[in-house]
Amino acid sequence: MSSTKADLRRTALARRLALDAGEVARRSDKLRENLFRQFPVAEWRWLHLFLPLKKRNEPDTWGFVEWVWSEELPLRLAVPVVQADGTSLRHYELTPDTQLTQNKWGIEEPVPDPDTAPEVLPAVLDAVLVPLLAVDTAGHRVGYGGGFYDRFLAQCRPGTQFIGLSVLDEAPVPALTDVLPTDVPLTACITPGRVWRF
Incomplete structure (x- = not known):
């Protein structure tokens, strides 16, 4: 198998x-169990996660x-909200009272509201759950290719x-052949069967 991002993304x-x-759904439950069993979740104050793009079979994080x-x-x-510039994310608190709307990709996002969905700055986050299609042995991920998460994680x-x-x-x-200087490696990757740490 090729180790370029484009080939890995497609396959x-x-x-x-x-x-x-x-x-x-079954595998998403395993991911949740592995997160809560193998990471100090109770010690975190802020966890950032993505809401699933169901038509692409992303992990169902609603269980988390x-x-x-x-x-x-x-x-x-x-959780993130894609901005009008099409290249950046801003982040808002998710609570049971948060009003959600679907963006153009079909992903649910909070409607920014100072009372029910205040903005959250990246600097306060203790952990970020990151979507991916593949990852290499150094923790470099393959996403959809937009660079949203690398720009966010760098903050x-x-x-x-x-x-x-x-x-x-x-x-x-094995190591990706086209890692960019702006790529931010992961700390770990959770699969249904185990946790990989980098």
Whole structure:
């Protein structure tokens, strides 16, 4: 298998799209269990996560959200909103009262509101759950190619945990051949079967 991002993006997306909805849900539950079992979630104050693009079989992170709320953990959640410039993200708190709307890709996003969805700055985050299609042995991820997350992760403070989520139960690939200087490596990647740390 080639180790270029474009080839990995195409083949990993095809494998993910081949999963049925029930399998994505089952694997998403395993990701949640691995996160709460193997990371110090109870010590975090702020966790950033993405809301799933279901038509691309992304991990269903709503199970993570509902777990935090049902357990009444003292953990606050933040999610991204794509900005009108089409290249940047801003981040807003997600609570049970947050009003959501779908963006042009079909991803749910908070409607910014100082009372129910205040803005959250990257510098306060303790951990970020990152979407991906593949990852290499150094923690460099393959996403959809827009660079949104690399620009965002570069704004976080040193020590923030960057944790990839993948419903594909696969080992990291050998080193990518086209890593960019602006690529921000992950701290770890959670798959249904195990946690890979970099």
